[in-house]
Amino acid sequence: MNNESWIYLTNLSLLFGLTNLSLLLGWLSIYVALPKRGSIGSSNFLCYGFGFISLLIAGAQVFREYSFNPELVLFCIFSFFSIVGATLLVVSKNPARGALAFALTISSTGGIFLLLAAPFVMAANIIVYAGAIVVTFLFLLMLVKQHHADLADTECREPFLASLAGFALMATIVSILTAAFPSNSLTVNRGEVERVLSETKVALDISNLSELKVKVINGDSYVVSRLKNAFGGSGYWVERIEVEVQKNGTVLLNKSENIDEIKSALNLMLDIGTEYLKNKALLRPEGPVASNAGADPSLPLAKIRKDKTGRPAMPADNTSFLGKLLFSDQLLAVELVGLLLLVATIGAIVIVRKLPTKVSL
Amino acid sequence: MMVLDLKAYLVLGAVLFALGMIAFISRRNMITMFLGAELMLQGVAINFLAFSRFRGNLQGQSFVLFILSVAACEAAIAMALIVILYRAKRSLDVSKWQDLREEDLEPNEDLEIMAIDDNQIQPMPILPVAGRRPVKEGDASHV
Numbered sequence: 001m002n003n004e005s006w007i008y009l010t011n012l013s014l015l016f017g018l019t020n021l022s023l024l025l026g027w028l029s030i031y032v033a034l035p036k037r038g039s040i041g042s043s044n045f046l047c048y049g050f051g052f053i054s055l056l057i058a059g060a061q062v063f064r065e066y067s068f069n070p071e072l073v074l075f076c077i078f079s080f081f082s083i084v085g086a087t088l089l090v091v092s093k094n095p096a097r098g099a100l101a102f103a104l105t106i107s108s109t110g111g112i113f114l115l116l117a118a119p120f121v122m123a124a125n126i127i128v129y130a131g132a133i134v135v136t137f138l139f140l141l142m143l144v145k146q147h148h149a150d151l152a153d154t155e156c157r158e159p160f161l162a163s164l165a166g167f168a169l170m171a172t173i174v175s176i177l178t179a180a181f182p183s184n185s186l187t188v189n190r191g192e193v194e195r196v197l198s199e200t201k202v203a204l205d206i207s208n209l210s211e212l213k214v215k216v217i218n219g220d221s222y223v224v225s226r227l228k229n230a231f232g233g234s235g236y237w238v239e240r241i242e243v244e245v246q247k248n249g250t251v252l253l254n255k256s257e258n259i260d261e262i263k264s265a266l267n268l269m270l271d272i273g274t275e276y277l278k279n280k281a282l283l284r285p286e287g288p289v290a291s292n293a294g295a296d297p298s299l300p301l302a303k304i305r306k307d308k309t310g311r312p313a314m315p316a317d318n319t320s321f322l323g324k325l326l327f328s329d330q331l332l333a334v335e336l337v338g339l340l341l342l343v344a345t346i347g348a349i350v351i352v353r354k355l356p357t358k359v360s361l
Numbered sequence: 362m363m364v365l366d367l368k369a370y371l372v373l374g375a376v377l378f379a380l381g382m383i384a385f386i387s388r389r390n391m392i393t394m395f396l397g398a399e400l401m402l403q404g405v406a407i408n409f410l411a412f413s414r415f416r417g418n419l420q421g422q423s424f425v426l427f428i429l430s431v432a433a434c435e436a437a438i439a440m441a442l443i444v445i446l447y448r449a450k451r452s453l454d455v456s457k458w459q460d461l462r463e464e465d466l467e468p469n470e471d472l473e474i475m476a477i478d479d480n481q482i483q484p485m486p487i488l489p490v491a492g493r494r495p496v497k498e499g500d501a502s503h504v
Contacts, residue, residue, distance in 0.1 A: 030380075034387060066365050075365055079373045086380040086400055095392045095453070102396045105377070109403050116370065116410040121425050125406070128429050133399065133436045137392055140440055144447045152389040152454030162387030170379035174372055181368040304417045309364045312417030322419050322426075330423055337430045344434035351441035 018057055019174060025054035027167035033091040034159040051087060055080060071115060078111035093153045096141050099134050106130045120319040192230035196223050197273045200266050209259045217253050217262070224253060227273060236303040237276050245269045370411035378404030391446065391453045395439050402432055 029050035059076055066072050085105030092098040106129040113122035156162065200223050203216040216223045224245060231237040242248060245268045256262055307313040326334050377400055384397025406425045413421025443453070450457045459468055 030383060034383075062369060066369070069364065071365050075369065082373070082403075083376055083380070086377055089393070089396055089400060090380050090384040090388070092393070095390050098390075098393050098396060102400065105400065105403065109377075109407060112370070112373065112407060113410055115365075116407075116414040118410050118413070118422050118425070121406075121410065121422050121429075124426060124429055128433055129399065129403075132433065136436060136440055137396070140443060141392065143444070144453060152391075152452065152456070153393075155389065156387045157389060157456070159387055162383055165386065166379040166383035169382065170375055173375035173379075177368050177371050177375070181366065306417075311364070311366075312415060314414065314417055314419070318419070318422075322422055325419050326423055326426070333427065337427055340434055341430060344437050348437040348441040351438070352444050 018061055019178065020171065022054045022057040022061070023167055023171050023174065025050045025057070026170075027163055029054060030087065030090060030167070031159060031163045033087075034156045034163060035091065035093050035154050036159050037155050047091075055083065074111065075115055078108045078115070080108075081105075082108035082112065095153065096138060099137050099141070103130045103134045106134070117314040117318060120322055193227065193273055193277060196227045196230060197270060197277075199223065200270055200273075204263060204266060204270075207259070209257065209262075212259065212262065216266070222253075223266070224269060227269060231276070231302070237272065238302070240272055241269065244272065367411055367415045370407060370414075374404040374407035374411065376404070377401070377407065389454050389456050391443050391455050394455060395436075395443070398435075399432060402428055 029047045032050065033044075033047035059080070062072070062076060082105045085101045085103075085108060088101035089098045089105065092101060106126060110122045110126050113119075113125060200216060203212055203223075206212045206215060224241060228238045228241055231241075245265050246253075253262055253265055304312040381397045381400030381402075381404060384400060385394050388394055388397065406428055409421040409424050409428070411421075413419060413424075446458065447453060462468070
């Protein structure tokens with residue numbers, strides 16, 4: 001590749017953004033790989049190349065955006081295999097291979113489900129999909145065995161428009177998500193909270209009013225606003241500081257000249273900060289939780305107990321809580337699903353009941 | 362730098378959903394179309410689980426279990442339908458059913474595929490009644 005085309009490509013990527021470039025390459029790869037009339041498969045290398053470059057760009061984006069930890073590596077591996085499996089399903093000329101590629105997707109999404117703290121759903125998913133549905137359809141393929149290559153497998157309806165529609169949908173969702181999550185809105189700054197608290201503790205030993213003010217109250221070192229920022233700027237904990245420490249604006253630490261008042265307010269702030277840190281480390285939610293289902297859906301996000309990465313923590317007994325939830329809150333829905341399964345079984349038997357020995361068209 | 366957040370999982374769900382949609386609207390083999398629909402359900406399930414994870418709540422997981430049950434029903438019905446459709450036209454090609462289209466719609470360009478090749482038609486395999494061994498001519502009576 002010569003220099004000019006490199007510059008052109010770089011400009012293109014700057015124009016579109018790397019995410020859109022990756023989507024564009026993915027679209028090209030799917031379009032080239034979709035079985036079309038007259039295509040014999042000579043374009044295989046092209047579509048593999050486009051697909052892998054697209055996935056590489058997407059992976060580089062992910063690694064650039066998030067901090068490196070085992071979860072990120074596992075996420076990348078599992079999503080790579082699930083996307084590859086899905087792509088093979090979309091482009092495979094042999095439906096049996098498509099079914100096996102679908103099984104690959106299902107097992108990789110099982111890994112994603114585990115990362116999302118859903119072990120029971122992972123097991124159920126693999127049993128139902130990979131164990132039952134894919135095997136059933138392989139049996140079906142065996143029953144309806146075709147003796148020659150079928151047009152249905154070697155030609156697509158409107159490959160260009162279909163892949164364009166799919167990738168337009170994908171690009172729309174991705175760009176909306178990129179706009180909706182611009183920064184780390186879910187991450188709570190635990191380190192900053194600890195820093196503010198330790199500085200406050202040191203400052204409480206100072207007996208000189210002006211020295212104390214310079215240290216923790218005046219200007220940028222104002223601990224109350226720093227702590228409020230570290231709590232995320234709004235929500236339950238910030239409200240507690242506003243009500244209990246600042247007494248809804250009646251206590252202004254930076255205007256106050258009474259050292260005892262300042263020190264008692266700082267002590268209150270220390271208590272709230274310590275409780276916050278303790279609350280984040282709890283394994284189980286305090287107080288009544290709706291049907292053991294984890295946090296109440298009506299709670300604001302700031303009130304939800306967080307784990308040490310700053311994300312809301314799942315209930316510790318995931319599977320048993322899920323069972324309790326299903327058989328208490330959603331008992332009627334569970335019964336209805338049972339009924340639905342029964343009706344579907346009977347319906348399937350009724351549909352294929354008469355097996356003619358002779359074909360009548 | 363931050364830990365993996367909701368967005369990454371939602372993007373993965375969207376990618377799987379869109380790929381499933383492409384499989385559903387462009388492939389002609391009924392089995393591939395069905396698997397594409399299941400792929401879309403997987404994308405939706407990832408969305409539900411991600412929201413459930415980042416809300417600290419189990420409601421999303423129970424929703425995914427309902428999706429699973431409905432997908433199982435759907436697979437049973439779809440298999441039965443595909444079997445009878447195959448029996449009628451001897452093909453898995455969904456384009457052969459374009460005579461079911463609305464009256465004012467143009468037919469698909471591939472009119473030649475509507476012609477059914479009678480030579481290719483073979484009867485469905487006939488399974489023996491359970492518990493009885495099928496009798497073959499010249500078979501040694503060893504049972």
